Amino acid sequence: MKSEFPLLFVSRKEARVKVPHSEAVEKCSGCDGRGELPCPTCNNNREPGYYTTQTTMMCSVCHGRGLIAHTDGSDTICGNCKGEGRMPCSVCQSRGLVKCGKCRGHGSLLTRNIAVVRWYTFLQHFVF
Numbered sequence: 001m002k003s004e005f006p007l008l009f010v011s012r013k014e015a016r017v018k019v020p021h022s023e024a025v026e027k028c029s030g031c032d033g034r035g036e037l038p039c040p041t042c043n044n045n046r047e048p049g050y051y052t053t054q055t056t057m058m059c060s061v062c063h064g065r066g067l068i069a070h071t072d073g074s075d076t077i078c079g080n081c082k083g084e085g086r087m088p089c090s091v092c093q094s095r096g097l098v099k100c101g102k103c104r105g106h107g108s109l110l111t112r113n114i115a116v117v118r119w120y121t122f123l124q125h126f127v128f
Helices: none
Strands: 012-018 024-027 036-038 056-058 067-069 075-077 086-088 097-099 108-111 114-120
Touching: none
Parallel strands: none
Antiparallel strands: 012 114, 024 108, 036 097, 056 086, 067 075
């Protein structure tokens, strides 16, 4: 392993060096190697591996009616949900799963060892 020495009269220095040939592929601990997690919006508080698909949410514009009431007493079809009253989840598009942020959807992580090298200069020792 190659590292650099500190400058003279510097009281301390720390360097981080990658250990050669220490790379290993490990299963992601965030998603248990699946690459995806249950959607936090439509599958909240679900365990990894247990989720529901095609979950729809109530339209926030018409509040689930599918119609928008006007002051003159008439109703028009909601343009947001197109009269359905429900919409697909905006986070996962009703898939029920989102990509794991820790492994970016791959399910595994590349790990490596890093050596921390610390130098201390003892200024109390004098050279005469």
